[in-house]
Amino acid sequence: MTNNWVDIKNANLIIVQGGNAAEAHPVGFRWVIEAKKNGAKLIVIDPRFNRTAAVADHYVPIRSGSDITFLMGVIHYLLENDKIQHEYVKHYTNASFLINEGFKFEDGLFSGFNQEKRNYDKSTWSYQLDENGNAKRDMTLQNPRCAINLLKEHVSRYTPEMVEQITGVKQKDFLYVCEEIAKTSAPDKTMTHLYALGFTEHSTGTQNIRSMAMIQLLLGNIGMPGGGINALRGHSNVQGTTDFGLLPTSLPGYMRLPTDKDATFEQFINAITPKDIVPNQVNYYHNTSKFFVSTMKAFFGDKATKENSWGYDYVPKTDRLYDPMTQIQMMLDGKMHGWICQGFNALNSLPNKNKTVEAMSKLKYFIVLDPLQTETSEFWKNFGEANNVNSADIQTEVFRLPTTCFAEEDGTIVNSGRWVQWHEKACDQPGESLPDVDIFSMIREEMHNLYKKEGGRGIEQFEAITWNYAVPHSPQAEELAKEINGYALEDLYDTNGNLMYKKGQLLSSFAHLRDDGTTSTGNWIYVGQWTEKGNQTANRDNSDPSGLGVTLGWAFAWPANRRVLYNRASLDINGNPWDKHRQLIKWNGKNWNLHDIADYGAAPPNADVGPFIMSAEGVGRIFSLDKVGDGPFPEHYEPVESPIDTNPLHPNVVANPTVRIYDYDRGFIGTNDKFPYVCSTYRITEHFHSWTAQSALNIIAQPQQFVEIGEALAQEKGIQKGDMVKVSSTRGYLKAVAVVTKRIKALQVDGKTVHQIGVPIHWNMKALNGKGNPGFSPNNITPSWGDANTQAPEYKTFLVNIEKVGA
Numbered sequence: 001m002t003n004n005w006v007d008i009k010n011a012n013l014i015i016v017q018g019g020n021a022a023e024a025h026p027v028g029f030r031w032v033i034e035a036k037k038n039g040a041k042l043i044v045i046d047p048r049f050n051r052t053a054a055v056a057d058h059y060v061p062i063r064s065g066s067d068i069t070f071l072m073g074v075i076h077y078l079l080e081n082d083k084i085q086h087e088y089v090k091h092y093t094n095a096s097f098l099i100n101e102g103f104k105f106e107d108g109l110f111s112g113f114n115q116e117k118r119n120y121d122k123s124t125w126s127y128q129l130d131e132n133g134n135a136k137r138d139m140t141l142q143n144p145r146c147a148i149n150l151l152k153e154h155v156s157r158y159t160p161e162m163v164e165q166i167t168g169v170k171q172k173d174f175l176y177v178c179e180e181i182a183k184t185s186a187p188d189k190t191m192t193h194l195y196a197l198g199f200t201e202h203s204t205g206t207q208n209i210r211s212m213a214m215i216q217l218l219l220g221n222i223g224m225p226g227g228g229i230n231a232l233r234g235h236s237n238v239q240g241t242t243d244f245g246l247l248p249t250s251l252p253g254y255m256r257l258p259t260d261k262d263a264t265f266e267q268f269i270n271a272i273t274p275k276d277i278v279p280n281q282v283n284y285y286h287n288t289s290k291f292f293v294s295t296m297k298a299f300f301g302d303k304a305t306k307e308n309s310w311g312y313d314y315v316p317k318t319d320r321l322y323d324p325m326t327q328i329q330m331m332l333d334g335k336m337h338g339w340i341c342q343g344f345n346a347l348n349s350l351p352n353k354n355k356t357v358e359a360m361s362k363l364k365y366f367i368v369l370d371p372l373q374t375e376t377s378e379f380w381k382n383f384g385e386a387n388n389v390n391s392a393d394i395q396t397e398v399f400r401l402p403t404t405c406f407a408e409e410d411g412t413i414v415n416s417g418r419w420v421q422w423h424e425k426a427c428d429q430p431g432e433s434l435p436d437v438d439i440f441s442m443i444r445e446e447m448h449n450l451y452k453k454e455g456g457r458g459i460e461q462f463e464a465i466t467w468n469y470a471v472p473h474s475p476q477a478e479e480l481a482k483e484i485n486g487y488a489l490e491d492l493y494d495t496n497g498n499l500m501y502k503k504g505q506l507l508s509s510f511a512h513l514r515d516d517g518t519t520s521t522g523n524w525i526y527v528g529q530w531t532e533k534g535n536q537t538a539n540r541d542n543s544d545p546s547g548l549g550v551t552l553g554w555a556f557a558w559p560a561n562r563r564v565l566y567n568r569a570s571l572d573i574n575g576n577p578w579d580k581h582r583q584l585i586k587w588n589g590k591n592w593n594l595h596d597i598a599d600y601g602a603a604p605p606n607a608d609v610g611p612f613i614m615s616a617e618g619v620g621r622i623f624s625l626d627k628v629g630d631g632p633f634p635e636h637y638e639p640v641e642s643p644i645d646t647n648p649l650h651p652n653v654v655a656n657p658t659v660r661i662y663d664y665d666r667g668f669i670g671t672n673d674k675f676p677y678v679c680s681t682y683r684i685t686e687h688f689h690s691w692t693a694q695s696a697l698n699i700i701a702q703p704q705q706f707v708e709i710g711e712a713l714a715q716e717k718g719i720q721k722g723d724m725v726k727v728s729s730t731r732g733y734l735k736a737v738a739v740v741t742k743r744i745k746a747l748q749v750d751g752k753t754v755h756q757i758g759v760p761i762h763w764n765m766k767a768l769n770g771k772g773n774p775g776f777s778p779n780n781i782t783p784s785w786g787d788a789n790t791q792a793p794e795y796k797t798f799l800v801n802i803e804k805v806g807a
C-alpha cells in the first residue's frame with residue numbers, strides 16, 4: 001500500500017476493483033466502513049456481486065480480464081472533460097516530458113517488438129534528451145511529444161462505446177463511475193483504490209495496476225491522505241516476504257540479484273543506480289551502493305572487504321528467472337532434480353495441477369517444510385478421480401520436516417500498510433516440529449561440518465556467511481531483528497566531526513548507511529526497526545494527534561516509520577497543503593515532518609525539486625519508460641483464452657504479445673467453441689486456502705466445493721441449484737455442487753452473450769470430510785501462463801465448459 005489500512009477512512013471515494021476486501025480482508029475492511037460513516041462512497045467493479053459489493057453504494061459488473069479497457073476509458077473521460085488536477089499533473093508527473101521521436105504505438109504493438117522473441121527492444125520508450133543528457137520538458141504541455149499528449153492519443157480509442165463493447169459494462173454505469181472518480185480531481189478530494197488478485201492474476205496484471213496508478217496521478221491522489229494505490233496483501237506476512245526479496249532473483253529491500261552480465265561490483269552498482277536526468281532532483285537511489293555494501297557487510301561481515309569488492313563474488317549470479325512456474329517447467333524438462341518447498345502447498349496452489357504432478361514426479365528428492373501434512377507432501381499419491389498418477393512409477397525421495405507456525409514463535413509480521421509488528425509466542429510447538437530458522441540453521445551446521453571434513457566447491461562462499469548467534473543452530477527472533485536493522489561497525493562521525501554512533505550501536509536511519517564498510521544492514525528499508533531505544537516494532541502507543549490515523553507510536557512502518565508514501569505530493573510546489581484539513585507534513589524550518597515522517601529531503605521549499613524522490617526525474621510517471629515489459633502505456637489485450645476470439649481494438653494482436661508462456665502450455669490453450677464460459681477462481685471468508693479444509697469448524701461452515709453460475713446459464717444448461725456439475729478445461733476437470741445465483745449476470749461483449757463462472761479455491765484433495773473433494777482441485781482447470789512482468793498465472797480468467805453430472 002502507498003497508504004495504510006487506517007488511512008482508508010480519510011477517503012471521499014473508495015474503488016474496489018480487482019479484489020474482494022470484505023471477504024478476503026474482513027478485518028481491514030472496517031476502515032472502508034469508517035470512511036462510509038464519514039460520507040465516502042464505495043464503488044465495486046467486479047464480475048461477481050460479491051460480499052464487498054453487498055455493502056457498496058454502487059456495483060458495476062464487468063467481464064473478467066477487461067479492466068484495462070475500463071480504466072483507459074476513465075482516462076479518456078478525464079482528459080476529454082478536463083477533470084484532472086492540473087497543477088499536480090504539470091509539476092508532479094512526467095506529463096510535460098518529451099518522449100523519444102522513435103516511440104510509437106501501432107496496430108496493437110509498441111515500437112521495438114521482436115516477433116521471434118516475443119519481447120520488446122525498449123530503447124525508444126525513453127525521454128528526449130538535451131545536449132547535457134537532461135530530459136526535455138515543455139511546461140506548456142503543447143508539444144505533441146509531451147507524455148500527456150501521447151497518452152491522450154493512446155486513450156482516444158477507449159470511448160464509452162468501446163468500453164461497453166469490450167467489458168460488457170453498460171455506458172450509463174461506466175459514465176456514472178467516471179463522474180464519481182472525476183470529482184476527486186479537486187485538490188481537496190481523494191479517492192483510494194483497493195485491489196488484490198482480481199487485478200494481478202492476469203496476463204495483463206501489471207498493466208491493470210499501472211492503469212489505476214496513472215489515474216491516481218492524473219487526479220492528484222498519490223501522497224494524499226485517503227488516496228493512493230493500495231495492494232491488499234495475501235498471507236499475513238506476504239508483505240514481509242516481498243520486502244526480504246524472497247523471489248529467487250531478488251535481494252532484500254527491492255534490490256535485484258546480479259546476473260551473469262554484471263561481471264564486476266562496479267558494473268553492477270552502475271547498472272542499478274539511476275543516473276540524474278533532471279537537474280537538482282533528490283534521486284534517492286543515488287545511495288544504492290550504500291544499501292548494497294551494507295547488506296554485504298551483514299551477509300559476510302569481516303569477509304566483505306574493499307579489496308574483494310565487499311564479497312561481490314560470494315553473491316550468486318542469476319542466469320534466468322527462477323519463479324515457481326519456471327521451476328516446474330525445469331523439473332518437467334529434467335533440468336531440476338531437487339526441490340525444497342517451505343510453507344508452500346505447491347500442488348494445490350500452482351496452476352494446471354496435472355503439470356505440477358508430472359513435473360514433481362521427475363524429482364530425485366523433495367524436501368517439504370510445513371506444520372501440516374499437505375497434498376504437496378503426498379504428491380505421489382493418487383487422490384482419486386481426475387488424477388492420472390501411478391504411485392508405483394514415482395521414485396522421488398520425500399523428506400518431511402515438520403515446522404512450527406507463527407503462534408509458536410516470537411517475531412514480526414508485516415501488514416499491507418508496511419507496518420512491522422512484533423508478536424509473542426503463544427505456546428510451544430507439538431511433537432518433533434521445529435522453527436524454520438532452526439531447521440535451516442541445523443542444515444547449515446551439518447553442511448559446515450561436511451565442508452570441513454570433505455572440502456568442496458563453494459566452500460569459500462559458504463564459510464564467508466556471518467553466523468553470530470548465541471546458539472548457532474537456533475538464532476532468536478531478537479538477534480535476527482537487530483541484524484536486519486543493522487549496526488555501526490566503527491565509531492561513526494557526521495560531516496561536522498560529531499560522534500553519531502559508537503562502534504557496535506544499532507543504526508536508527510538508513511540515511512546513515514555508508515558504502516565504505518562501516519555500516520551493516522540485513523534490509524536497508526528496515527533500518528530503524530530496532531534501535532538503541534529498543535524494539536520499535538513492539539511500540540503500542542496508538543495516539544493519533546492529527547485524527548488522520550497517523551499513529552507514529554504504533555509499530556514501525558518502513559521506510560523510516562513513514563505512514564503515507566510520497567507524502568510531499570500532498571503539498572503544492574510552495575509547500576502549502578492541497579487540503580488544509582488533511583495535512584500530513586509541513587516545512588518547520590528544519591525539516592518537513594509534522595504528523596507523518598516526510599518523504600522528502602531536509603531542504604527548504606524549492607519548487608524545482610519534485611516530490612517523487614525515488615524516481616530520478618522527481619515526478620510520478622504516466623509514461624512508464626522501460627520499467628514495464630509490455631508497454632509504457634497499458635493496452636487492452638484479451639486473456640490468452642478469450643470468449644470473443646478477437647480484439648476489437650486491433651484484431652491482428654489479440655492477446656498480450658509478451659505474455660509469459662512456455663511451449664508446453666501452448667498445447668493447453670482452449671478455444672471458446674469447446675469451452676465457451678469465462679471462469680475465475682477466488683476465496684471465501686470461511687476458509688484460508690486449503691489449510692482450513694483440514695479443520696473441522698471451517699469445514700462445517702463451508703463443507704463442500706461449489707461453483708457459482710448465473711441463472712441464465714443455469715437455465716440454458718438445465719442446471720438446478722444443488723446439482724452436481726463438472727467444470728472442465730483443456731487442463732482437467734473438477735466436480736462440484738452448483739450454486740445458481742443472481743449475483744453473476746451474463747454480459748454482452750462484442751455482440752455476444754458471455755457467461756461467467758466462479759470457482760472458490762479452498763477444497764483440495766485432503767479436505768476433511770472426503771466428500772469435500774474426491775481428488776479434485778480448482779487448479780485442475782487453471783492455466784500455467786501469466787503476466788509478462790510478474791509471472792503471476794492467469795488464474796482469474798480462462799475458458800471452461802460446464803455440464804450437469806449424476807450426483
Ligand SMILES: Nc1nc2c(c(=O)[nH]1)N[C@H]1C(S)=C(S)[C@@H](COP(=O)(O)OP(=O)(O)OC[C@H]3O[C@@H](n4cnc5c(=O)[nH]c(N)nc54)[C@H](O)[C@@H]3O)O[C@H]1N2
Pocket residue numbers: 017018019020021023024025045046047048050062063064065066067195196197198199232233234235680681682683684685686687688689796797
Ligand atoms: N478468508 C480468506 N482470506 C484470505 C485468503 C483466504 O484464502 N481466505 N487468502 C489471502 C490471500 S493469499 C490473498 S492473495 C488475498 C486475495 O484477495 P482477493 O484478491 O480480494 O481475493 P480473490 O477472492 O482471489 O479475488 C478477488 C475478486 O477478484 C474478482 N475478479 C476476478 N477477475 C477479475 C477481473 O478481471 N476484474 C475485476 N475487477 N475483478 C476480478 C473476483 O470475482 C473476486 O471477487 O486474500 C487473502 N485473504
Ligand SMILES: Nc1nc2c(c(=O)[nH]1)N[C@H]1C(S)=C(S)[C@@H](COP(=O)(O)OP(=O)(O)OC[C@H]3O[C@@H](n4cnc5c(=O)[nH]c(N)nc54)[C@H](O)[C@@H]3O)O[C@H]1N2
Pocket residue numbers: 197201234235342343344345346348349350351369370371372374403404405406436681682688689690691761778779782795
Ligand atoms: N486457482 C487459484 N490458485 C491460486 C490462487 C487463486 O486465486 N486461484 N491464489 C494464489 C495465491 S494469491 C497464493 S498466495 C497461493 C498460495 O499458495 P500457498 O502458499 O502454497 O498456499 P497455502 O495453502 O497458504 O500454503 C502455505 C503452507 O504453509 C504452511 N505454513 C504455515 N505456517 C508455516 C510456517 O511457519 N512455516 C512453514 N514452513 N510452513 C508454514 C501451511 O500449513 C500451508 O501448507 O495460491 C495461489 N493459487
Ligand SMILES: [Mo]
Pocket residue numbers: 233234235238
Ligand atoms: Mo496470495
